[in-house]
Amino acid sequence: MRAQPAANPTGLATPRPLVVALAMIAVACGPARARAGGADRLERPGGPGVEGTLRFDPGMGFRFEAAGPPGAAPQAVPVGPGVAVEFAPGPLPPASIPPRFRAGLGESGRISGTLRSVTADAVTLEVPWQARPIALRRPGVQWLAQRPGEARVLADRLDAPEATGWKVAGTPRVERVGDRPALALPAEGASLVRRFDAPIDAGRVDLTFRDDAQSRPKERWAVELTFAAPAGPAPIRVLLGRSEESLAVESPEGPSLAVQRLARVDAWRRLTVRFGDGRTEVSVDGKELAHGRAPAGPLESIRIATDGGPEGDESPAGRVGAVEVVRFAAVPSDLEIDPTQDEARLLVGDQLFGTVRSADGEKAEMLVDERPIALGWGELAGLHFRREPAPGAPVSGALARVEWRSDADEPGAEPDFAEGAVEALTDAALTLATPYAGTLEIPRDRLVRLRVQEPGLRLVVDPCAHHLGDEVSTTPPRLDPPMPEGGQLERAFEVPEGAVPAGPAFAVLDVVGVVGEATGLPFSDFVRRGELKTYLAINGRRVDDLNRHVAGANESVERIRVPIPADALRPGANVLRIEQTGIATDPGWLDDLGVVGVAVEFAAPPRP
Numbered sequence: 001m002r003a004q005p006a007a008n009p010t011g012l013a014t015p016r017p018l019v020v021a022l023a024m025i026a027v028a029c030g031p032a033r034a035r036a037g038g039a040d041r042l043e044r045p046g047g048p049g050v051e052g053t054l055r056f057d058p059g060m061g062f063r064f065e066a067a068g069p070p071g072a073a074p075q076a077v078p079v080g081p082g083v084a085v086e087f088a089p090g091p092l093p094p095a096s097i098p099p100r101f102r103a104g105l106g107e108s109g110r111i112s113g114t115l116r117s118v119t120a121d122a123v124t125l126e127v128p129w130q131a132r133p134i135a136l137r138r139p140g141v142q143w144l145a146q147r148p149g150e151a152r153v154l155a156d157r158l159d160a161p162e163a164t165g166w167k168v169a170g171t172p173r174v175e176r177v178g179d180r181p182a183l184a185l186p187a188e189g190a191s192l193v194r195r196f197d198a199p200i201d202a203g204r205v206d207l208t209f210r211d212d213a214q215s216r217p218k219e220r221w222a223v224e225l226t227f228a229a230p231a232g233p234a235p236i237r238v239l240l241g242r243s244e245e246s247l248a249v250e251s252p253e254g255p256s257l258a259v260q261r262l263a264r265v266d267a268w269r270r271l272t273v274r275f276g277d278g279r280t281e282v283s284v285d286g287k288e289l290a291h292g293r294a295p296a297g298p299l300e301s302i303r304i305a306t307d308g309g310p311e312g313d314e315s316p317a318g319r320v321g322a323v324e325v326v327r328f329a330a331v332p333s334d335l336e337i338d339p340t341q342d343e344a345r346l347l348v349g350d351q352l353f354g355t356v357r358s359a360d361g362e363k364a365e366m367l368v369d370e371r372p373i374a375l376g377w378g379e380l381a382g383l384h385f386r387r388e389p390a391p392g393a394p395v396s397g398a399l400a401r402v403e404w405r406s407d408a409d410e411p412g413a414e415p416d417f418a419e420g421a422v423e424a425l426t427d428a429a430l431t432l433a434t435p436y437a438g439t440l441e442i443p444r445d446r447l448v449r450l451r452v453q454e455p456g457l458r459l460v461v462d463p464c465a466h467h468l469g470d471e472v473s474t475t476p477p478r479l480d481p482p483m484p485e486g487g488q489l490e491r492a493f494e495v496p497e498g499a500v501p502a503g504p505a506f507a508v509l510d511v512v513g514v515v516g517e518a519t520g521l522p523f524s525d526f527v528r529r530g531e532l533k534t535y536l537a538i539n540g541r542r543v544d545d546l547n548r549h550v551a552g553a554n555e556s557v558e559r560i561r562v563p564i565p566a567d568a569l570r571p572g573a574n575v576l577r578i579e580q581t582g583i584a585t586d587p588g589w590l591d592d593l594g595v596v597g598v599a600v601e602f603a604a605p606p607r608p
Contacts, residue, residue, distance in 0.1 A: 038088040039067060042077060050077055054085045054450065056425035061398050062452055081454045090445020094180070095270035095285055096128055097206045097324050098407040100152065102416075103136055104143045105436050106463030107510050107597030108392060109418035111136065112406035118144065118359035118383070127406070129443050140390040140436035140463055144359075145382025147326075151347050152377040153196060153203065154325040155361065158183040167193040170306075177210055177319055180268075184316035187219055187242075187309025199228055199298030202276020202328040207304075208321035209240055213266040216242045221306040221318035225273060227295035229253060234295060238271060238282060242317055243308070249282055249290040257282070257292035268321065275299065276328055299325075327378070337481040339387040339464070342366065347381050356383055389491055392435025392460035397421040399453040399601075402432055404446045415448040421458070422450075435460045454561070456503055456604040461493045461576060462597065468534070468580060469592030477512050477555050479594040487580035487590050491598060497571050503603035505564040507536055507576060509546065512557045513593040516550040523591070526583055532591050537577040538568040546578070557596050564600070576600070 039051035042064045052066040052074060064085065065074035079085070099112035103123050111134060113125030122135040123144055146152065156164050159174050159181055170190025172183050185191075207223055219242035227234045234253035241247075246261035262284055274281045275295055282290040302325065306317040332349035342356040344366055352375075354368035363376045364383060400422050403415040420434035430447060432440045435458070465480045466489055473479035514534060517527040526532040527547045534546045549560040576598065582589045 038090075040064075040088050041086040042066070042079070043084045043086065045082075052077070054079070054087070054425065056398065056422055058397070058423065061455060062422075079452055081452055084449060084451045086449050087444070087447040090443075090447075093128070093445075094178075094268040095208055096268075096407070097208060097270065097322055098147070098413065099125075099128065100146055100150075100155065100324070100326075101125065102145055102147075103141050104145075105136065105140055105418075106142050106465070107419065107599075108140070108435050108460055108463050109416075109437060111416050111418065111437060115144070115359065115361045118356065118364065120357075129404075129406075129446055130441055134437055134440070137390070137392075137436045139385055139388045140392060141385060142387070142464060143382055143384045145345075146377065146380070148381075149328055149331050150204070150326040151329050151379065151381070152324075153200060153327050154194065154323060156324075157181065157322045158192075158320055161192050165194060167195075169193075171314070175316075175319075177268075180321055182210060182319040182321050185221060185304070185306040185318040185320070187216075187306060187313040187315050187317035188311055189305075189307040189309065191303060191305035193301060193303045195301040196299065196325075199300050200325070200327050201298045202294075203299065204275075204326050204328070205271075205273045205299075205302065206322075206324045207271045209269055209271060210319035210321070211241060211264050211267060211269050213264045214242070215245050215264075216309075216317075219243055219306070219308040219317055222304075223271060224303040224305065225275075225299055226301045226303070227275075227297045228300050229296035231296075233300070234297065236273070236280070236282075236295065238273070238289070240271070240318065242306075247284055247289055251292075255280060255293040255295060257290040259290040260288060262287060262289055329381075332381070337483070339481050339485075342386050343384040344375055345381040345384065346375075346379055348379070356385065359383065387464035387466075389462050390436075390464070391493060392463070393433075394457060394459050394496060395421040395433045395435055396457040397423065397433075397604075398455050399458055400432075401451045401453065402430060402442065402447065403449040404442050405448060419453075419458075436463070454506075454601065454603055457496075457602040458508075459493060459495070459600045460597070461491045461599055464597075466595045467592065468578065468590070468595060470588060470590045471592050473592060477594070479513065479592065484590075484592060488577060489595060489598075490575060490577040492573060492575050493600060495569055495571050495574055495600075503605045505566065505569055506561040506601045506603070507538075507564055508559060508561050508599040508601050509536075509578075510557050510559050510596040511546065511550070511593060512554055512596065513591070514546050514550045514554045515591050515593075516552060516554060517547050518551060521553060529584075531581065531583040532589075534578060534580050534591060534593065536562050536564075537579055538564055539570070539575055540577075541568055542579075543568055554593075557594070561601070 040054050042050040050066045055063050062079040064077040064079050066077045068075050101115045102112045104110050113127040116124040123141045124133050124135045126133050162168050172185045172190045175184050222237050222239050224235045224237045237250040239248040246263050249259050251257050269285050272283045278294045280292050329347040341353040344352040352368050354366050357365045363374050366373050401419045403417040406416045407413050418434050420432045424431040430442045467479040467481050467484050469484040473482045515523045515527050535542045536544050544562050580590045
C-alpha cells in the first residue's frame with residue numbers, strides 16, 4: 001500500500017526494514033496449549049475445538065479421530081484445507097543448549113540448528129531431533145543468523161578440552177552417557193579453566209550436566225564464574241552436587257543473591273546464568289535457582305571442578321555435556337539493504353557487502369571488493385544472501401505447513417516451521433518432503449501445529465521478498481527491501497511433464513500492501529476504475545489481477561491463490577510476470593507492495 005501522491009523523497013536515512021515474511025511467521029506461531037490426556041486439538045473456525053488424534057494415510061490424506069464418550073469408538077471429523085491441528089505436548093527430551101543458528105528459507109521454512117558449513121551449494125545444519133544433518137539448498141536460504149542480540153564467545157562439546165583452550169588439571173576423561181558424549185571429572189579432583197580473551201560485560205553461560213541425584217559427604221562439584229570486581233575477583237559458584245541433596249549458589253564476594261534451592265534429580269540438566277544490565281539470574285531447566293543484582297565487573301573466566309573425594313577415586317563425580325558462552329549485544333537499528341549482494345551484519349552495526357565464500361561454526365569467509373576477509377561469529381550477527389531466483393524441488397501430495405519445537409526448554413521460543421508434502425505420520429514421527437531442505441523426519445513429540453493446505457503439486461518459483469512500486473518504504477507496513485524494484489517481477493519456471501492435466505492451476509502469492517477493490521479501503525476507488533492495479537501474466541498473457549483477491553487492507557502478509565487458465569500453461573518452460581499499472585493522470589504512480597513468495601500449484605484431481 002502506498003502513501004498519497006508525492007515526489008519520491010531524497011536524502012532520507014534508510015530505516016531498518018521490517019522483514020514482513022518474519023513478521024508473518026511471528027504472528028502465525030505460538031506455543032502449544034497443554035491439554036489433559038495428551039490429546040491433539042482440531043481447530044474449527046467459528047466453533048469449539050475438538051480433541052482427539054490426527055492420523056494420516058498416504059492414499060486418503062488426513063483424518064481426525066475425535067475422542068468420544070468413555071467406551072465409545074472415535075468419531076471421524078473431516079480435515080480439509082485451512083484446518084489447523086495443535087499437537088499434544090510430548091515429554092521433554094533431555095536437556096540441551098538451544099540451537100544457536102537459524103536459517104530462513106523465505107515462505108518455505110525456518111530451521112534452527114548447529115552450523116556445520118556454508119558452501120556455494122548448501123547451508124548444512126545439525127539438528128537435535130534428527131540423526132543426519134540437514135543440507136539446505138543455497139541460494140534458497142535467505143539468511144543465516146545467530147539468536148538476536150547474541151554473539152558467540154565459546155561453544156564447546158568438551159570432547160578435547162585442552163585442544164580448545166581449556167587449562168586442565170587432574171584426569172577428566174571423555175565417555176558416553178546414554179546416547180551423548182560427556183566429560184567425566186573424577187571424585188578425587190579435577191578442573192577445567194577457561195579465561196576469555198576479552199572480559200564479558202553482559203551475557204549468558206549455558207552448561208549441560210548429568211545429575212545422578214546421589215549425595216556423598218565432603219565431595220563437591222561446581223561451576224564457578226569469576227568476575228573482575230573493583231576490589232578483586234568475585235566468583236559466583238553454582239553447586240551441582242555431591243554433598244548436598246539440592247542445587248545451590250554461593251557468591252561470597254557479592255553480589256547478594258536470593259537463592260531458591262532446587263532438588264536434585266537423576267537426569268541430564270541445563271544450567272543457565274544470565275548477567276548484566278543490572279541483574280543476575282541463575283536457572284536450571286528453566287526453573288529459577290537464584291537472582292539478584294548484576295556482578296560488579298565483567299566475566300573473566302569459567303571454572304568447572306570436582307574435589308573432596310578420596311585420593312585415587314577415579315569414579316566420575318561430575319559429568320558435563322557442553323558449554324556455551326555468549327555476549328549480549330545491541331541489535332543494529334539502521335541497515336542498508338542490497339538484494340544483489342551477500343551481506344555480513346556485524347554486531348556493532350556495520351555491514352559488509354560482497355560474496356560469502358564459506359562458513360562454519362567458528363567463522364565466515366567473504367570477498368569484499370575482491371579482498372578475502374574472515375569474520376568470527378563473535379563479531380557477526382548473521383549472513384544475508386543475495387536474492388536470486390531459486391526454484392525449489394517439486395513437492396506433491398498432502399501439502400501442509402508444519403511447526404515444531406527446535407528446543408526442549410527455552411522459554412517463549414518460537415517454533416521452527418517448514419512447508420511441504422506430508423509423506424507419513426506415525427506415533428513416532430512426521431515425514432515431510434520440502435522444496436529446499438530435503439525430507440525431514442520430525443519426532444511427533446516435538447510437533448506444535450499443522451495447517452492443512454490444498455493438496456496437489458507445489459512448485460516454489462521464488463522464495464525471496466520483493467518490493468514492487470516506485471517509492472522508498474518508510475511507513476508501515478515497511479517493505480523489504482525498502483527501495484522499490486520497479487513495476488514488474490518476472491520469473492521463469494518449469495512445469496513437469498504430466499503436471500498440467502493433474503488439476504486446476506494457481507499462482508500462489510504471499511503479498512502485503514496490495515490495494516484491495518472493496519469499498520472503503522484506501523485507494524480502492526482507483527482500483528474500481530481500473531487504475532493502480534497489479535496484474536498476473538503467464539507466458540505474456542494477462543490472466544487476472546491481484547487486487548480482487550485481497551479482501552482487507554492487507555497490512556500483514558497474506559496468501560492469495562490466483563487461478564491460471566488451463567490453456568495458459570505448457571509443459572516445460574513458462575514465464576510468470578507480475579506487472580503494475582499507474583493512474584490515468586500519472587502512469588508512473590504505482591502501488592507499493594511486497595511479494596514475499598511466489599509459487600505455482602496444481603490441485604490434486606478429485607478422488608474417485
